[in-house]
Amino acid sequence: MKKRIFNSSFIFLLAVISITNIAFAADVPSAALIQPDALVKTLQSNVPGKPLILQVGFQKLYQQAHIPGAEYVGAATDAEGIQKLEKRVSALPKNKAIVLYCGCCPWWHCPNVQPAYELLHSMGFTKVKVLYIAQNFGADWVDKGYPVARGE
Numbered sequence: 001m002k003k004r005i006f007n008s009s010f011i012f013l014l015a016v017i018s019i020t021n022i023a024f025a026a027d028v029p030s031a032a033l034i035q036p037d038a039l040v041k042t043l044q045s046n047v048p049g050k051p052l053i054l055q056v057g058f059q060k061l062y063q064q065a066h067i068p069g070a071e072y073v074g075a076a077t078d079a080e081g082i083q084k085l086e087k088r089v090s091a092l093p094k095n096k097a098i099v100l101y102c103g104c105c106p107w108w109h110c111p112n113v114q115p116a117y118e119l120l121h122s123m124g125f126t127k128v129k130v131l132y133i134a135q136n137f138g139a140d141w142v143d144k145g146y147p148v149a150r151g152e
Contacts, residue, residue: 027114034099034129040146043069049097051129056085056116057102057137065142067101068149076102076116085116089123097127103137 043050053070055062062072073088074081089098098120102112113130120128133140142148 028117028130032117032128032130033132035132036141036144036146039067039099039131043067043147051097051099051127052089052092053099053101054085054088054116055102056081056100056112057104057110058112061102061104061137063151065137065148065150067141068147070101070149072152076112076114076119081112082115082119085119086123089120089125092125094124095126097129098125099129099131101131101133101137103131103133103141105136107132107134 050069053067055066055070055072056074056076058075059072062070066072071088074084076082076085089096092098100113100116100120102110104110104112110133117128117130
């Protein structure tokens with residue numbers, strides 16, 4: 001009986017996901033990921049042409065702590081955030097290096113980075129990376145002593 005309930009629940013969950021088109025960070029290709037330590041090295045290097053860093057999560061998290069130089073464009077799970085992201089990058093060259101990040105929750109549950117990545121990819125951007133944040137921005141960036149800015 002328990003197996004039958006589990007099977008029915010699992011099938012129902014798959015149906016809901018397929019109907020609602022829920023996308024999570026885990027759907028971002030591994031080749032598009034950048035690890036926090038690699039991004040820190042890039043930001044601290046003297047090489048010109050640093051990437052544009054865009055926070056595509058929730059504003060409260062951005063205000064609490066964010067990567068210095070990062071811009072908040074809005075949560076990519078809502079239409080307003082996607083519109084702001086599209087507007088922000090529309091005039092950029094398609095080979096501009098861009099790093100997206102959220103940090104709201106564990107990687108496998110993050111709803112924001114995948115829609116943002118898909119938008120930029122569909123617009124023809126060729127150098128888009130997504131910051132891999134395994135747990136959350138606090139644990140994987142702030143607590144590791146990487147540089148942070150606070151406020152707007």
